[in-house]
Amino acid sequence: MANADRIAGSDVFRPNLTGRHATGRFWQTAFLGATTVGILGLILLMLNIVNNAFGLVAYADGEDYLKYSPIPVEQLATSDLVVLLTNELSTGAINKLNAEQPLDTRSRSDLLALVFERILDREVVASSTLAEAVFNRQAFEADALAKNPDARFVFKSWVTTDFLTVPMSSQALFAGVRTAILGSLMLIGLTIAIALPIGTGAAIYLQEYADKSLINRIIETNIYNLAGVPSIVYGMLGLAVFVRVLEPLTSGAMFGATDTNGRTILSAALTMALLVLPVIIVNAQEALKAVPDSLRQAAYGVGATRWQTIWHHVLPQAIPGVLTGSILAVSRAIGETAPLIVIGASTFITADPSGPFSGFTALPIQIYNWTVQPQAEFRNLAGAAILVLLVLLLTLNASAIILRNRLSARRAN
Amino acid sequence: MTQALSSLPVTDPQDRHVDWAARLRRKPRPVETVVQGLLFLCGAISILTTLGILLVLGNESLAFFTDPEVNVFEFFTGTHWQPQTGDFGVWPLVNATLMTSAIAMVVAMPLGIFAAIYLSEYAAPRAKAILKPTLEILAGIPTVVFGFFALTFITPLLRSIFGEDTVQIYNNASAGLVMGLMIVPLIASMSEDALSAVPRTLREGAYGLGATKLETTVQVVLPAALSGLVAAFIIGVSRAVGETMIVAIAAGATSQLTFNPFEAAETITGHIARISGGDLSYGSLDYTSLFALALTLFVITLGLNLVSRWLVNRFREQYD
Numbered sequence: 106m107a108n109a110d111r112i113a114g115s116d117v118f119r120p121n122l123t124g125r126h127a128t129g130r131f132w133q134t135a136f137l138g139a140t141t142v143g144i145l146g147l148i149l150l151m152l153n154i155v156n157n158a159f160g161l162v163a164y165a166d167g168e169d170y171l172k173y174s175p176i177p178v179e180q181l182a183t184s185d186l187v188v189l190l191t192n193e194l195s196t197g198a199i200n201k202l203n204a205e206q207p208l209d210t211r212s213r214s215d216l217l218a219l220v221f222e223r224i225l226d227r228e229v230v231a232s233s234t235l236a237e238a239v240f241n242r243q244a245f246e247a248d249a250l251a252k253n254p255d256a257r258f259v260f261k262s263w264v265t266t267d268f269l270t271v272p273m274s275s276q277a278l279f280a281g282v283r284t285a286i287l288g289s290l291m292l293i294g295l296t297i298a299i300a301l302p303i304g305t306g307a308a309i310y311l312q313e314y315a316d317k318s319l320i321n322r323i324i325e326t327n328i329y330n331l332a333g334v335p336s337i338v339y340g341m342l343g344l345a346v347f348v349r350v351l352e353p354l355t356s357g358a359m360f361g362a363t364d365t366n367g368r369t370i371l372s373a374a375l376t377m378a379l380l381v382l383p384v385i386i387v388n389a390q391e392a393l394k395a396v397p398d399s400l401r402q403a404a405y406g407v408g409a410t411r412w413q414t415i416w417h418h419v420l421p422q423a424i425p426g427v428l429t430g431s432i433l434a435v436s437r438a439i440g441e442t443a444p445l446i447v448i449g450a451s452t453f454i455t456a457d458p459s460g461p462f463s464g465f466t467a468l469p470i471q472i473y474n475w476t477v478q479p480q481a482e483f484r485n486l487a488g489a490a491i492l493v494l495l496v497l498l499l500t501l502n503a504s505a506i507i508l509r510n511r512l513s514a515r516r517a518n
Numbered sequence: 519m520t521q522a523l524s525s526l527p528v529t530d531p532q533d534r535h536v537d538w539a540a541r542l543r544r545k546p547r548p549v550e551t552v553v554q555g556l557l558f559l560c561g562a563i564s565i566l567t568t569l570g571i572l573l574v575l576g577n578e579s580l581a582f583f584t585d586p587e588v589n590v591f592e593f594f595t596g597t598h599w600q601p602q603t604g605d606f607g608v609w610p611l612v613n614a615t616l617m618t619s620a621i622a623m624v625v626a627m628p629l630g631i632f633a634a635i636y637l638s639e640y641a642a643p644r645a646k647a648i649l650k651p652t653l654e655i656l657a658g659i660p661t662v663v664f665g666f667f668a669l670t671f672i673t674p675l676l677r678s679i680f681g682e683d684t685v686q687i688y689n690n691a692s693a694g695l696v697m698g699l700m701i702v703p704l705i706a707s708m709s710e711d712a713l714s715a716v717p718r719t720l721r722e723g724a725y726g727l728g729a730t731k732l733e734t735t736v737q738v739v740l741p742a743a744l745s746g747l748v749a750a751f752i753i754g755v756s757r758a759v760g761e762t763m764i765v766a767i768a769a770g771a772t773s774q775l776t777f778n779p780f781e782a783a784e785t786i787t788g789h790i791a792r793i794s795g796g797d798l799s800y801g802s803l804d805y806t807s808l809f810a811l812a813l814t815l816f817v818i819t820l821g822l823n824l825v826s827r828w829l830v831n832r833f834r835e836q837y838d
Contacts, residue, residue, distance in 0.1 A: 110833065111647045126730060129731055129732035132732050133732070136633070136636035136640060137636050139629045139630075140632070140637065140641075143656065144634055144653060147655060150667045152669075153670060156615075157670060164640045181617070200560070306556065307560040307563065310560060311561055314558070321561075323762070325567055329823075330823055331568060333753070333823035334760075335761070335787065335819055337791065337812065337815070338575075338812050340794070341574065342571050342574055342575075343576065344794065345574040369608060382563070382567070402817065410547060410730050411550060411554075436658055439660070440661070441660070441679075441764075442660065442664070443661075446794060449795075469763075472662050476669060476670075484670055486606075487666055491663050494660065494663070498660075
């Protein structure tokens with residue numbers, strides 16, 4: 106005790122201790138700083154998306170409205186808009202529009218958009234980000250007016266209901282993500298339908314049946330390694346196997362589909378299924394591991410066979426965990442872009458995907474395609490599409506989590 | 519089931535040594551066998567996937583390397599990649615891949631490990647409960663969104679700092695930095711697992727000797743978790759090397775051998791994405807060359823993953 110007092114009280118020791126604590130505090134700040142930088146990065150990323158999804162747009166009409174109507178077309182009655190479209194567009198174009206949805210049943214905003222796009226040739230002169238629109242409005246307006254003196258300005262949210270419900274267009278003002286959303290949803294649905302049963306099956310085999318034989322160890326190691334394979338390599342596998350070799354199957358030719366090639370939703374879903382399998386298997390294995398052994402023993406004890414035990418007792422307990430795995434898989438698959446590019450998702454497609462054998466586009470593909478366009482208005486579109494993608498991601502995650510909680514609550518009762 | 523059980527005599531007065539267990543085992547159960555076979559097939563699909571990857575990449579690469587226009591030696595040593603003129607030297611692409619990955623790791627490694635140290639050693643449980651999931655959101659964001667961030671935020675930022683003449687619109691620095699941000703949560707979560715696995719007794723031993731918290735962390739906990747940290751680093755590199763969308767969007771589409779991070783240089787993955795996005799005729803050199811590149815990529819990432827797994831298993835400290 107006396108010894109300890111002497112050391113703690115010695116003059117050599119005290120200043121040293123202060124220094125050591127100061128170093129400690131410095132580094133603690135650095136550690137906290139690193140965490141903050143990561144979170145700051147996330148915040149900047151989000152702000153940048155919002156910044157691009159809203160902004161001031163300068164637009165101008167290629168044709169003067171006076172040529173077609175004495176008053177601005179916005180003030181025309183809905184029936185007059187139909188008349189105007191019918192008069193000015195070619196018969197072929199009208200038939201095509203009517204085939205999608207008859208003109209006289211369309212909404213006013215839809216008709217107006219058609220008039221602006223097809224008749225008045227409305228185009229974007231310049232487009233700004235939200236920050237520009239707020240802090241640098243004068244300079245932006247001056248630039249736009251220098252480019253086109255007729256330019257008119259409107260503050261635009263690029264995410265609108267029209268954006269969600271209209272298909273792709275080469276005109277940024279009239280482009281939407283309808284086909285991309287439908288493509289993504291069908292792709293994800295099909296992917297999970299393929300991967301979930303196979304993944305769960307593989308997990309059950311590895312967890313409940315497999316002994317420590319060589320082949321089973323190889324399977325385990327292999328799944329771990331597959332999880333680390335870059336997604337673009339899966340894309341190459343899909344291109345060579347599903348798009349090319351299995352073309353009769355994936356193009357639907359075997360089932361009577363015509364004029365399609367192997368670059369279909371089915372090919373993409375099969376590729377994605379292989380990509381997300383390791384995620385599903387590993388998570389399902391964890392879920393099965395967490396089921397207490399007493400449950401299995403009890404089932405065996407009353408004479409159940411192994412499969413009866415698994416099907417009636419182990420699996421129901423493990424379902425919430427298995428679902429968590431599929432949430433992760435969905436989150437991964439919905440944002441995955443590289444394999445879709447390799448497989449050949451179309452970048453420009455206006456028809457809704459009609460089934461597993463149709464060509465398609467997907468949200469991330471659309472985002473990529475818009476991001477690499479040089480014009481500012483396409484960056485705005487990309488920003489808006491990213492917001493849609495993130496909301497979709499969030500919704501899927503949230504609904505799956507709620508579903509999981511419900512299931513485990515029901516189990517607990 | 520009940521039926522089967524009740525049909526068995528419960529006792530056997532003649533012979534008390536009937537082996538009931540053996541009788542029950544021998545009973546054929548076709549459903550069980552079929553189900554087990556099906557489940558095995560599910561597991562085997564993962565093996566088929568690996569074999570498929572090897573077969574496809576190997577087969578098309580073989581077609582590429584045996585083409586009279588292609589020289590295997592030139593592929594591994596050449597410094598020009600211009601498929602139009604028949605130049606297939608892989609170095610410009612590999613160099614750009616290594617450069618973006620290096621930049622990414624320079625960002626991700628300190629940030630990731632520092633964040634892991636903070637979360638594992640310093641953060642109060644409530645702070646951790648907020649910070650950790652927030653950081654994990656980053657890991658869930660699709661990479662195409664990171665690419666968008668690189669091109670529309672980081673690139674303009676770099677250009678305004680270093681000057682528009684120095685920094686090209688497409689450049690490796692921007693792609694690398696954002697890739698680093700993308701990898702931070704991966705490194706942080708793997709490192710945190712490694713740090714948390716170090717037993718409390720080691721820390722308490724250090725405190726008992728009078729070490730400060732920092733000294734304990736740096737001199738006791740970090741060395742004990744070293745294999746985990748190295749494994750996290752390697753997995754991070756493997757992710758960076760295989761990352762496609764960020765480099766496809768932000769790193770540019772010109773393959774050139776440059777060591778200037780502010781210039782555009784196409785990576786292996788970026789090249790595959792750009793060429794395969796166009797219309798490719800099967801069997802053409804353009805097509806097969808992509809498989810040779812993908813094989814290169816596959817070998818690199820598989821090697822890194824195997825090394826990382828070996829490290830974790832080999833150098834895992836057993837405390838108990």
